[in-house]
Amino acid sequence: xxxxxxxxxxxxTEQTKRLIGNVFSYIVxxxxxxFIIAIISLLVIRNNVNSISDKHDEFLLKKALDxxxxxxxxxxxxxxxxxxxxxxxxxxxxxNWAWDKQNLxxxxxxxxxxxxxxxxxxxxxxxxxxxxxxxxxxxxxSWLGKSTxxxxxxxxxxxxxxxxxxxxxxxxxxxxxxxxxxxADNDSSVIARPGKFSIxxxxxxxxxxxxxxxxxxxxxxxxxxxxxAMRSQAENFVDFPLNINKGVVRIAWESENPGQALIIYFxxxxxxxxxxxxxxxxxxxxxxxxxxxxxxxxxFLLDQARLKLIxxxxxxxxxxxxxxxxxxxxxxxxxxxxxxxxxxxxTGFDNSEWTGRYLHELFPSRKASFLECISQREASxxxxxxxxxxxxxxxxxxxxxxxxxxxxxxxxxxxxxxxxTDVTIEVExxxxxxxxxxxxxxxxxxxxxxxxxFLAGELNKDEAGHYPFSMICLDLxxxxxxxxxxxxxxGDALLGEVSSRLKxxxxxxxxxxxQGGDEFMILLANTSQISQxxxxxxxxxxxxxxxxxxxxxxxxxxVSMGIALAPKDSNSANDLLRFADIALxxxxxxxxxxxxxxxxxxxxxxxxRRKMESELRAAIKEDQLxxxxxxxxxxKNSKVDAVxxxxxxxxxxxxxxxxxxxxxxxxxxxxxxxxSNWVLHKACTDxxxxxxxLSVSVNISPVEFQASDLAERVKAILQATGLAPxxxxxxxxxxxxxxxxxxxxxxxxxxxxxxxxxxxxxxxTGYASLSYLRKFQFDGLKLDKSFIFSMxxxxxxLSVVEKIIDLGKAYSMEVTxxxxxxxxxxxxxxxxxxxxxxxxFIGKPVAISELSLSLxx
Ligand code: C2E
Ligand code: CA
Ligand code: CA
Numbered sequence: 120x121x122x123x124x125x126x127x128x129x130x131x132t133e134q135t136k137r138l139i140g141n142v143f144s145y146i147v148x149x150x151x152x153x154f155i156i157a158i159i160s161l162l163v164i165r166n167n168v169n170s171i172s173d174k175h176d177e178f179l180l181k182k183a184l185d186x187x188x189x190x191x192x193x194x195x196x197x198x199x200x201x202x203x204x205x206x207x208x209x210x211x212x213x214x215n216w217a218w219d220k221q222n223l224x225x226x227x228x229x230x231x232x233x234x235x236x237x238x239x240x241x242x243x244x245x246x247x248x249x250x251x252x253x254x255x256x257x258x259x260x261s262w263l264g265k266s267t268x269x270x271x272x273x274x275x276x277x278x279x280x281x282x283x284x285x286x287x288x289x290x291x292x293x294x295x296x297x298x299x300x301x302x303a304d305n306d307s308s309v310i311a312r313p314g315k316f317s318i319x320x321x322x323x324x325x326x327x328x329x330x331x332x333x334x335x336x337x338x339x340x341x342x343x344x345x346x347x348a349m350r351s352q353a354e355n356f357v358d359f360p361l362n363i364n365k366g367v368v369r370i371a372w373e374s375e376n377p378g379q380a381l382i383i384y385f386x387x388x389x390x391x392x393x394x395x396x397x398x399x400x401x402x403x404x405x406x407x408x409x410x411x412x413x414x415x416x417x418x419f420l421l422d423q424a425r426l427k428l429i430x431x432x433x434x435x436x437x438x439x440x441x442x443x444x445x446x447x448x449x450x451x452x453x454x455x456x457x458x459x460x461x462x463x464x465x466t467g468f469d470n471s472e473w474t475g476r477y478l479h480e481l482f483p484s485r486k487a488s489f490l491e492c493i494s495q496r497e498a499s500x501x502x503x504x505x506x507x508x509x510x511x512x513x514x515x516x517x518x519x520x521x522x523x524x525x526x527x528x529x530x531x532x533x534x535x536x537x538x539x540t541d542v543t544i545e546v547e548x549x550x551x552x553x554x555x556x557x558x559x560x561x562x563x564x565x566x567x568x569x570x571x572x573f574l575a576g577e578l579n580k581d582e583a584g585h586y587p588f589s590m591i592c593l594d595l596x597x598x599x600x601x602x603x604x605x606x607x608x609x610g611d612a613l614l615g616e617v618s619s620r621l622k623x624x625x626x627x628x629x630x631x632x633x634q635g636g637d638e639f640m641i642l643l644a645n646t647s648q649i650s651q652x653x654x655x656x657x658x659x660x661x662x663x664x665x666x667x668x669x670x671x672x673x674x675x676x677x678v679s680m681g682i683a684l685a686p687k688d689s690n691s692a693n694d695l696l697r698f699a700d701i702a703l704x705x706x707x708x709x710x711x712x713x714x715x716x717x718x719x720x721x722x723x724x725x726x727x728r729r730k731m732e733s734e735l736r737a738a739i740k741e742d743q744l745x746x747x748x749x750x751x752x753x754x755k756n757s758k759v760d761a762v763x764x765x766x767x768x769x770x771x772x773x774x775x776x777x778x779x780x781x782x783x784x785x786x787x788x789x790x791x792x793x794x795s796n797w798v799l800h801k802a803c804t805d806x807x808x809x810x811x812x813l814s815v816s817v818n819i820s821p822v823e824f825q826a827s828d829l830a831e832r833v834k835a836i837l838q839a840t841g842l843a844p845x846x847x848x849x850x851x852x853x854x855x856x857x858x859x860x861x862x863x864x865x866x867x868x869x870x871x872x873x874x875x876x877x878x879x880x881x882x883x884t885g886y887a888s889l890s891y892l893r894k895f896q897f898d899g900l901k902l903d904k905s906f907i908f909s910m911x912x913x914x915x916x917l918s919v920v921e922k923i924i925d926l927g928k929a930y931s932m933e934v935t936x937x938x939x940x941x942x943x944x945x946x947x948x949x950x951x952x953x954x955x956x957x958x959x960f961i962g963k964p965v966a967i968s969e970l971s972l973s974l975x976x
Contacts, residue, residue: 135411143404150400154393161385165378172375177357179337180372184286184359187333191297191321192282194231198223199282199299199319202306208238209301209317212246218254227321228252232329234294235262235322238301241315243268259320263289263296270363271298272318280316285362293344293359293368294324334372341373444538451533453478453489465519465541467512482507482521493535496525506546518546559633561611562618567696570632570640574692577644578685587647589684591714592699593621593659594707595637596677600886603858605672612669613676620662624655640699646684649716656680656714679706680714688717701725732788734770735781739793743769746801747964750972751816751935751957754949759972761814761848763957764802765964766794786822795823796832803840803847809967816848816878821855824862830869837873844874848898851877853885856895867895878935883923892930900927904938904958910947921951928952 198204203222207213217223217238227233229252237259238247248256259268267287274283280300287296300316303309325333327343334342345356347369356371439446439459445466446459454477458470466481479486485507492502504521511517523537557569565573577588595617602610614637621631621639630642641659646652663678681703683695698717704725706715738744748762768776785791799817806815823829837844849870855863867877876898883903892900902923909916920936927934936948939958948956962971 132415135415139408139411146400150393150396157389161382165382168378168381169374169376172377173355176339176372180339180357183333183337188284188295191295191323192284195282195297195299195319195321199301200304202303202309204301205303205309217247224249225252232323233321234324237320239318239320241317243272265364267363275300275318286359286368287361287364288368289324292324292326294322297321339372343371345369345371444540446538448534448536449478451493481509484508500525506542517543562615562633564618565632567634570630570642571692573630578690578692589643589646589652589682590695590699591641592681592703593639593641594679594703596679598637598676600857601674609670609672613667613674616667616669624658624662652682679703681706682714683717732784735785735790738768739797744797745769748967748970749957749964750962751955752961753955754953761816763816764798766798786820791820791822792827795819799836803836803842805967806846807840807842814846814848816850818850821852824855824866825859830866833870833875834873848876848878850880852880853882853887856887856891864895897932899933899935901935901937907936907938907944910944924951924953
C-alpha cells in the first residue's frame with residue numbers, strides 16, 4: 120500500500136485533509152471489498168448447502184420410490200404365489216372367486232390404489248382385468264397406451280417369475296408396473312401343471328396426489344412430475360429411467376433451500392455489520408478529522424511558538440554577543456554548565472576550559488559567600504555579588520559583578536543563571552580614586568589626609584600617652600630652581616627619586632607622606648630618644664645631599680626639617696602637623712640642611728610674623744616706610760650720577776627696621792607689590808623733585824616679574840610722577856631669569872622699550888647660567904659685595920673680579936661694584952675699568968636730605 124506522501128508547498132491543514140481523505144477511501148474500499156467477498160462466500164456456501172440438501176432429497180426420493188415399488192412387488196408376490204390364485208386364475212378364470220369374492224377385485228383399487236390389475240395368459244393376452252376399480256377386460260398395451268407387454272414378459276421370465284417392477288408413463292403420468300408369474304407356491308393342495316405361467320400385473324399410477332404423499336412421507340415438499348416444456352426452469356429434479364420403455368420421467372420437488380435461510384439470517388447481519396462499520400468509520404474519521412484539526416492547530420501554534428523561540432533565541436544570542444557581559448549557567452553545586460561566547464573575549468579563557476568546572480574556582484575569594492547564598496536560597500531568589508576578583512588569562516586581576524537567579528527547569532531541576540558584568544575599569548578607577556584621595560599621585564606616597572588619619576589613629580590608641588613618636592615636616596631646598604631650570608618633568612622625577620630615598624631612611628612601621636610641592640612628612644613610631652630622631656634626620660640629610668641623576672641631569676638639593684613630638688608637644692594631630700610646620704619654617708630661616716625641633720616660642724614667633732604682616736600692610740598705607748638713598752659713583756666721570764633707593768620701615772613699636780626684616784615677609788605674603796609700588800612712586804617723585812639730573816635705581820623682587828605685569832605698573836607710575844623713563848633703573852637678582860624666562864623676557868623688553876634700564880643685582884650669588892646675559896640684554900650688572908669684600912684675601916679673588924668686569928664688558932654692560940669700603944678696592948676697580956662703584960667708601964644709604972653727591976673724604 121502506498122502511503123500518502125506529504126506534498127511540499129501545500130498547507131499542513133490541506134495535507135492533513137488529503138491524508139485523512141485518502142485513508143478514508145482506503146478504509147471504504149476495504150469495507151466494500153470485505154462485503155463483496157462475504158456476499159460471494161455466502162452465495163457459494165448457500166449453493167453448497169443447497170446442493171448438499173438437494174442431493175439428500177434426491178436420495179430420499181429415490182429411496183421412497185424404490186420402497187414403494189418394493190411394496191408393490193411384495194404385495195404382488197403375495198397374490199401371485201398362491202395356490203388359490205393358481206387354481207382360479209391360471210387353470211381357469213374363476214370370476215366368482217376373483218371378482219365376487221374380492222380375492223382380486225375392487226378392493227385392490229380402493230385399498231391399495233392399483234388403477235390397473237391384469238391377469239395375462241402366458242402369451243400376454245388379457246384374461247382378467249380390473250381397471251380403476253371396475254371389472255373390465257382390456258388389453259394391457261392399449262390401456263397403457265404403448266407396447267409394454269413384450270418387454271414386461273421378458274423381464275418376468277428373466278427373473279424366473281419373481282415380481283419385477285418398472286416405471287412407465289401413462290398419459291404423461293408416471294406409473295409403476297409390476298408383474299409376476301402366478302404360481303401355486305408350495306400349496307400341496309394344488310398340483311401344478313407343466314407349461315408356462317400366467318402373469319399377474321399390478322399398475323399403480325403415481326398421480327400428483329400420490330407423489331405429494333410419497334414426498335411428504337420423506338419430508339420432501341411439492342414432489343411433482345416436470346413436464347418437458349418446463350424442464351429448463353426446474354432447479355431440483357431427478358430423472359427416473361423408464362426401464363421397460365425408453366426414456367425418462369423427470370420428477371421435481373421444491374428445494375428445502377437451507378442456503379437461502381442462511382442468507383436470510385446472515386445477510387442482514389452482514390449488512391448491519393457493514394453499516395455499523397461504515398458508521399464507526401465515519402465517526403472515527405470525524406474524530407480523526409477533529410483530532411487532526413486540533414493537531415493542525417497545535418502544529419500551527421507549535422510552529423508559531425517555534426518561530427518565536429527561534430526569534431527569541433536569535434535575539435538572545437545577538438544580545439549576548441553584543442553585550443559586554445558574559446552569561447553563565449551552573450547547577451546547584453555551582454558547576455558551570457554553559458558559558459556565553461563573550462566569556463572568552465572578556466576573560467581570555469577558552470569556554471571549554473571552564474565548562475564543567477566550578478564557578479568558585481574562577482572566583483576563589485567568593486567561594487564562602489557563593490555557597491552560603493545557595494544554601495539559603497529562595498526558589499525565585501536573585502542574588503548579586505559585586506566586584507568579584509578573578510585572575511584572567513593574562514594572569515592579571517580583573518573584576519566582575521555577578522547577577523544571578525535560580526531557575527526551575529521544565530524537568531523540575533533547578534539551575535542558576537546569571538550575567539557577569541566586567542567592572543575591572545570601574546573597580547580600578549574606584550581604587551585609583553580611593554588611592555589618590557589618600558595618596559600622592561606623583562610619588563605614590565600617602566598624602567596629608569592619610570597621614571592625618573593615621574596620626575589620629577595612633578593618638579587614639581592609648582590615651583595614657585605611651586606612644587612616643589615624632590612628626591617630621593620636610594622641605595626640599597633648592598628644589599624650585601631645579602623645576603624652573605630643567606622643567607617640570609625633571610622636577611617630578613626628582614620628587615619620585617626623593618620619595619624612594621626617604622623610604623629607604625625609615626624603618627618599617629614608620630610612615631612617609633607627601634604634603635604637596637617639595638614638602639614631605641615623616642612619622643617615626645616609637646622614638647623615645649632624641650638621638651634616634653637625630654640619626655634618622657642625619658640619614659635623610661646625607662641621602663638627599665647625594666647628587667641626583669634625573670633625566671640625564673645631575674642635580675643637587677638640600678633639605679630642611681621641622682620636628683614635633685608626641686605626646687611632648689601635643690596630643691592633637693592638627694597641632695602636631697602645625698608645630699612640625701612651624702619648626703620647619705624655623706629650619707628654613709636658619710642654615711640649610713638643618714632639622715629643628717619645635718619649641719613653644721616658635722609658634723609665638725609665628726604669631727608675631729602674622730602680626731607683622733598685618734602691620735606691614737598698614738605701614739604701606741600709613742607711610743611708615745621711608746627711603747634712603749645710596750650714591751653710585753661713576754668712575755669714568757668721577758661723579759655721582761645715580762642713587763639706589765633702599766627701603767626702611769619706621770615701626771611704631773620696634774623702631775627702625777631694615778629690609779632684611781620685612782622684605783622676605785612681603786615677598787611671601789604678596790605685599791611686595793604694594794610695597795614696590797610705594798617705593799617706585801616715592802623714588803620717582805624724589806628723583807624728579809630733589810635729585811635733578813640723577814638716575815634712581817629701585818630694587819625689584821623677582822617675585823614681581825611672575826606675580827604682576829611689572830611693565831604696566833612702572834609705566835603707570837612714570838606717567839603719574841612724570842619722571843623720564845631713562846632716569847629710572849631697575850635692579851633685579853639674576854634669579855629672575857630662572858622661572859618663566861619667556862614672560863620675564865617679555866616684561867624686560869617692554870621696560871627697555873619705555874627707556875627704563877635694567878641691572879643685575881648681586882651678580883655672582885645666584886644660580887643662573889651665563890647664557891641669560893645674552894638672552895635678557897641687561898643694561899648693567901652689579902657685582903655682589905661678597906666678591907669685593909674677599910678681594911683682599913687672594914690674588915685669585917682679584918682675578919675673579921677682573922674676569923667678571925671683562926665679562927660684563929663683553930656683553931656691553933656697565934659694571935658696578937658693590938660694597939666698596941676702601942680706597943684700595945676703589946683703585947683696583949678703577950684700574951680694571953669698572954664703570955661704577957657703590958659702598959660705604961662712597962657713601963652709606965642716607966635720607967635724601969643728607970645725601971652727599973661728592974666723594975667722601
Ligand atoms: P642690595 O640691593 O644689595 O642693597 C645694598 C645693600 O648693601 C644695602 O643694605 C646697603 O646698606 C648695603 N651696603 C651698601 N654699601 C655697603 C658697604 O660698603 N658695606 C656693607 N657692609 N654694606 C653696604 P640694605 O639697605 O639693608 O638692603 C638690604 C637689601 O634689601 C638690598 O640689598 C636689597 O636687596 C633689599 N632692599 C632694600 N630696599 C629695597 C626695596 O625698596 N625693595 C626691594 N625689593 N628690596 C629692597
Ligand atoms: Ca640693590
Ligand atoms: Ca646688591
